[in-house]
Amino acid sequence: MTVTSFSPRPxxxxxxxxxxxxGELLEVLWGQAATAPASASQLRVLLVLEHNEGINLRTLADRLASTxxxxxxxxxxxxxxxxxxRDISPTDRREVRLYLSSRGHAFLADLRARREKVLQAVLAxxxxxxRAALLEGLEAFCEVAATQMHDEAEQPDSRSA
Structure with missing residues (x-):
């Protein structure tokens, strides 16, 4: 299956x-490394918490585009x-901070290992x-995407203005 037909400068x-x-193919491949016992929505929460330890519920809801x-x-x-x-914020007792537990970290590590095994079979x-070109491109993509996500997280929430 060919998905590309690029001009010299895509x-x-x-x-x-x-x-x-x-991304769609990865979803199918990763289906072989099921996320049970967490649902897809719960997995998104775990991934956000992994990168935003101590986030509060409202900010998490905003990041998930949820209520x-x-x-x-x-x-x-x-x-x-x-x-x-969950932990009460030391600065505001009304605010609850969310953290990934050691079991949550272990679950994500196991899930990543299973997903990587599936990917290694394809990449081999x-x-x-x-593979070298893919790695170079993905590293550049991850760098830019991470910067963009960080910049968006730093901007004030326009909905609360």
Whole structure:
């Protein structure tokens, strides 16, 4: 299956199309490394918490583009499963801070290991030069995407203005 047919200097639109296709293929491949006992929505919460230790519920809801009550219910289930811990903020007793528990960290590490095993089987079939090009491109993508996510997280919430 060929998903590319690029001009010599591919435009972001072309790359976005192929990246989207790659993302869909990854979802199918990663289905072999199921996220149980966490749902897809719960997995998103765990990933946000992993990168934002001590985040409060409202900010987490904003990052998930969800409502605080829905996010709270997700966190309730994750806390009951032992993946999330809640703590009262030392500066405001009304604010609850959310943390990934040691079980949550272990779950994500195991999930990543299983997903990487699936990916390694695919990557092993690619020519070395293509793997090197993919690595270089993905490193650049991750750097820019992480910077953009960080910058967006630093901006004041326009909805509260």
């Amino acid at each position: 435009e972001p639109r072309e790359i976005a199309r192929v990246t989207s296709t790659a 605080p009550p829905s996010t709270s219910r997700l966190c309730d289930r994750l806390q009951a499963a032992g993946f999330v811990e 079939q690619m020519p070395a030069v293509k």
